[in-house]
Amino acid sequence: MYPDHPLELWNEAAAHALLGAALPNSAVITFDEDGGGLRRREFGIGSWGIAWVEGGRAVTYGYDLDRSTARDQLPPVDLLAGAPDWFPWEHVHAAQKEMDLVSWVYWWDGTTWARPEYPGDMDGGPDSGNDQSFDGYADNAEDWDAAREPYDALLAAVEARVVDAAVIEALYAPLDETCRPSAPAAAVAGALELARRLGVTPGAPRPELPAGTGEPAGRRVHVLDGHQVEGAIAKAMRNASELDRPAPSTEPDEVAAWVRANLGEAAVEIAWTGSDRPGHGYKLGIERGRMADAGLSALLDAWREREADPERGRWTHARVVVTASGFTADRAYDHLPAWWTGFQLYLAGLRAEMASRAPRWRPSWAGLLDQELWSQGVPPELAWRPGEPFQSLAL
DSSP states (O other): OOOOOHHHHHHHHHHHHHHHHHSTTSOOOOEEEETTEEEEOOOSSEEEEEEEETTTEEEEEEEETTTOOGGGEESOBOTTTTOOTTSOHHHHHHHHHHHSOOOEEEEEOSSOEEOOOOOTTOOOOOOOOHHHHHHHHHTTBSOHHHHHHHHHHHHHHHHHTOOOHHHHHHTTTTBOGGGSOSSHHHHHHHHHHHHHHTTOSTTOOOOOBOOOOSOOTTOOBOOSSHHHHHHHHHHHHHTOOOOOOOOOSOOOHHHHHHHHHHHSSOEEEEEEOOOOSTTOSEEEOSTTOEEOOHHHHHHHHHHHHHTOBTTTBOOSEEEEEEETTEEEEEEESSSOOTTSOSSOOOHHHHHHHHHHSOGGGSOGGGGGGGSOHHHHOBOGGGSBOTTSOOEEOOO
16 A cells, blocks of 8 residues: 555644644654654654655655564565665665664655565555544643644644644643643744744745755665675575585485484485584574584584585585485585575674685675675665565564
8 A cells, every 4th residue: 555645644744743843842743854854753653754855756764663574574675676866865865774664665756656566565654643643632631622623723724834823822722731831932933933944834835855866876775684684695695606616525424314313204404503502503494494403413513524625615505305215415605505495594604614715715795794784784686676585584
């Protein structure tokens, strides 16, 4: 579902901003000016912002703590993928940094809203706060019914762009004396000045951001959770190939024997984690993964070290398939194989393995392990794209 018309969103945000300015000490939903737009003050469940862009265009963005699944998506989702050249890139990038949890972004071209495709059940949009805002306002009144008329009058005046002192002053009439501002004249003057800046007084223009001039070079995709860094690196590993290395000269007979004795005919996928805790040095690729049995972990250590090379290193993922007639073993040193599902990685283990290798035996994605991707963001090509697989950590 797409947002309401940007004019409706702006009028709602402006009315709540004026209510907050008129009642600076009351617990009402309010919006703050945000570099040319408006952003709802976070009050425990989320926030959203809206801004006009020159040319009759607009952008809205935000998050809902109760319903958002964006931070659970691996790899991270590029909320700005496909945004037009006029998109206010710097403004929205700054909002993503400051709000941290932005999980949806829409842009209005003057006729319709648009956004990139999102994976799974990820969705979201600006929610109306009129009911909660009225409740917060009416809680300060001696009579809730008496509070409805001045509140509705404020909404109507904002919509008609005719806010004046009388509209603001009328908000105080139903309030308990102790809930009114200590300096009402100053509060009214401040609210009127804000109304002028927001373009809801007679003849005042609405603020608008300058149009963008195209996607910034070197743009990064904002990361909402540390696991999303794993997802981005996993995508780079999936797109990589194995380096040209000699075939191993040994086979993991003892591992195959353990699988046959404990699991029967089965396929076991293994990821090395780097942990020195018994059983925690390896993760098995079953559903979301579980740690290996301590006995199996010791056998895997022996196999992995037996095949180690001081320059080329060791495998990071392996698979042993046991059948009635024998077994086969696969190793992956430089990429994430297709048979390893999911996007969660053990980055500390990967860093240790890459550091142990000679530089020429480190795949291209190894450099990502030393970057501050959580704070800097990930390159757009490592974010999720429509049609690609993803993993959701949401329960």
